[in-house]
Amino acid sequence: QYQFVESGGGLVQPGGSLRLSCAPDGFTLDYYAIGWFRQAPGKEREGVLCINRSGRSTQYADSVKGRFTISRSADENTVYLHMSSLEPEDTAVYYCAAASLPVAPGRLLVVNEYDYWGQGTQVTVSS
Secondary structure (H helix, E strand, O other): OOOEEEEOOEEEOOOOOEEEEEEEOOOOOOOOEEEEEEEOOOOOOEEEEEEEOOOOOEEEOHHHOOOEEEEEOOOOOOEEEEEOOOOHHHOEEEEEEEEOOOOOOOOOOOHHHOOEEEOOEEEEEOO
16 A cells, blocks of 8 residues: 655656656644655666755755756645656556655655655656
8 A cells, every 4th residue: 555646757868858757645644754665677776866854854866966856846745756867777567655654864865764656657757
């Protein structure tokens, strides 16, 4: 059972941009951290960009620094992933996730810290 609804994925050319959206599916989520993960074919799921509830702590995967940013709606329940300068290596299924328990500093990108997940949305970067 998935708890989030994600949208915004698709096919984009290298150098292009996309914005992914993620919202709880019919409930208000109280979370300690929220963010985005991705899984490419044959690879493990990895953290991309996550933020804690206060917004004072954000972690980026090194591969997306300077290209991806995260934002939230005013009620903090919808989260967006803004992706620019996309590369073929960014091709993956992107998942939104949230942690209902506190996440230790430095562990925002750790998959096992998150217990609410979306169904994933495909992002394909190709010419």
